[in-house]
Amino acid sequence: MTDPGATDDPLTVLTVNAGSTSVKLRVLGPGDKVLAQRDLGPLLGHGAPFAAALADLGRLFPIGAVAHRVVHGGPNHTRPALVDDGLIAELAELESLAPSHAGPALAAMRVTVATFAVPQVASFDTAFHADLPAEASTYAIPLRWRERYTLRRYGFHGLSHAYAARRTAVLLDADPAKLRLVSCHLGGGASLAAIRGGRSVDTTMGFSPLEGLVMATRSGSVDPGLLLWLARTANVSLDELARSLEHESGLLALAGRADTLGALYARADAGDARCQLAVDVYLHRLAAGVAAMTASLGGLDALAFTGGVGEHEPRLRHAVAERLGYLGLAVDPVCNSVVGGVDTVISPDDSAATVLVVHAREDLELARDLRGCLRELAFGGLTVPS
Numbered sequence: 424m425t426d427p428g429a430t431d432d433p434l435t436v437l438t439v440n441a442g443s444t445s446v447k448l449r450v451l452g453p454g455d456k457v458l459a460q461r462d463l464g465p466l467l468g469h470g471a472p473f474a475a476a477l478a479d480l481g482r483l484f485p486i487g488a489v490a491h492r493v494v495h496g497g498p499n500h501t502r503p504a505l506v507d508d509g510l511i512a513e514l515a516e517l518e519s520l521a522p523s524h525a526g527p528a529l530a531a532m533r534v535t536v537a538t539f540a541v542p543q544v545a546s547f548d549t550a551f552h553a554d555l556p557a558e559a560s561t562y563a564i565p566l567r568w569r570e571r572y573t574l575r576r577y578g579f580h581g582l583s584h585a586y587a588a589r590r591t592a593v594l595l596d597a598d599p600a601k602l603r604l605v606s607c608h609l610g611g612g613a614s615l616a617a618i619r620g621g622r623s624v625d626t627t628m629g630f631s632p633l634e635g636l637v638m639a640t641r642s643g644s645v646d647p648g649l650l651l652w653l654a655r656t657a658n659v660s661l662d663e664l665a666r667s668l669e670h671e672s673g674l675l676a677l678a679g680r681a682d683t684l685g686a687l688y689a690r691a692d693a694g695d696a697r698c699q700l701a702v703d704v705y706l707h708r709l710a711a712g713v714a715a716m717t718a719s720l721g722g723l724d725a726l727a728f729t730g731g732v733g734e735h736e737p738r739l740r741h742a743v744a745e746r747l748g749y750l751g752l753a754v755d756p757v758c759n760s761v762v763g764g765v766d767t768v769i770s771p772d773d774s775a776a777t778v779l780v781v782h783a784r785e786d787l788e789l790a791r792d793l794r795g796c797l798r799e800l801a802f803g804g805l806t807v808p809s
Contacts, residue, residue, distance in 0.1 A: 435450065436489070436789075436793060437477075437480060437488070438492075438786040438789040439490070439492065441466055441492065441531035442527065444464075445462060445463065445465060446466050447460070447461075448477075448480065449786040450483075450486070451786060455787055459480060461479075461480070465527065466530050470530055470531070470534055473531060481539060487542075488544070489539055489543040490546060490793040491506065491531070491543065492548065492789055493528050494524035494548045495517055496547030496550055497517045497520060497573070500547050500549075501547070503547075503792040503793065503795065504544065505800065510545060511529065514528075514545075548582055551584055552578030552579075552623045554623070555576065555623060556624060559625045559719065561575060574630060575630065578614070578629070579614055579628045580628070584614075586783070587727045587783075591604055591779060594768065599620065600621065602620070602621070603722055604720075605617055606729065607728050607729065607730075607743075608733065609728065609729070609733035610732055610783075611639040612641065613732070614626060614632075614635055615635070615636065615712045615713060617716035617717070619720055624719055624720065625715075635712065636712055637705045637709075638673045639675065640670050640672060640673045640681075641670075641673050642676075643672075643673065644708075677700055677704055677705075678695075678697050678698045678700075679697050683732075684702070684705070684736050685735070685736055687702055688702060706742050710742075710743055710746040710747055713726065713743065714750070723750065723776040726777070728781070729780070729782065730783050733780070740759055753773070754769045754770050
């Protein structure tokens with residue numbers, strides 16, 4: 424089975440996935456074959472290593488177009504968009520919505536535009552969730568706030584969730600229009616999406632990437648009253664709140680150390696009480712989140728694990744299925760333990776819903792969006808700048 428959206432288009436596409444802690448570059452050729460990849464550290468300062476990597480890839484391959492991942496598109500960017508000075512200016516105004524992600528993405532975009540005189544397209548992680556039903560997207564806060572500041576639940580990891588939905592349908596030979604899927608994107612950041620008919624109907628992240636599940640260094644959902652108390656009574660500044668919730672919370676805060684989930688499991692097994700608590704809290708929030716997404720769907724046909732943690736932690740997948748055994752979920756111990764680098768079903772035939780591991784391929788989703796955007800522009804008779 425091929426990847427969803429794979430194409431024989433001869434256009435060679437560079438995908439730029441700039442996050443808060445890394446930049447992932449992929450060069451995709453015909454059939455979406457990966458011709459080259461570069462994984463770099465965070466884009467800091469003048470970005471010399473990033474610029475050097477771009478120049479190197481440009482010498483090696485005939486880059487015909489560039490696709491950029493942008494975490495937050497705000498209320499107006501719900502479709503892939505051609506990168507130009509106007510778009511860059513608009514995205515700069517949205518930087519406060521996701522500062523740890525938007526800054527690196529904009530920096531990468533500016534350097535890439537200066538390096539390659541080819542069409543470039545931005546895809547937005549929030550776009551997949553743009554049509555969330557009102558009951559899932561609306562906060563119960565004063566109408567004057569919602570209208571004046573466009574406050575709503577945006578949702579994130581849309582590129583990953585969209586790919587997982589298409590790939591799951593291919594793996595199961597299922598009609599996407601009838602598939603009820605919970606996609607679990609579990610990495611440094613983590614979110615769930617309830618997907619029905621290929622569309623997001625609920626998700627765990629909200630106005631910002633802070634809401635929802637416990638993550639590596641992000642808190643996930645916290646009682647707003649606790650934050651108000653810290654600000655009013657303990658005189659914790661807004662800057663300290665932002666820094667602590669983004670970079671000093673989550674598994675790091677619970678375990679007292681920066682480690683992978685696998686390493687936390689090992690330390691918990693050796694008797695480390697803080698690491699055991701970190702694992703337990705993580706699993707508690709995750710299982711509850713999957714159950715909530717299942718309720719939003721009105722049932723469950725498939726549960727897909729993706730992202731670095733979702734793909735590489737069989738013990739986590741087993742624990743989630745075990746906690747949700749009342750829904751009839753199960754994983755096969757052998758299939759679950761030998762996933763490797765292949766997308767695969769890990770549930771037995773008698774599981775009430777199919778459980779899968781789908782390897783995250785945001786690069787394929789970016790390239791798919793880019794090609795679709797360029798086709799639409801050409802069809803509309805617009806000239807694509809180069």
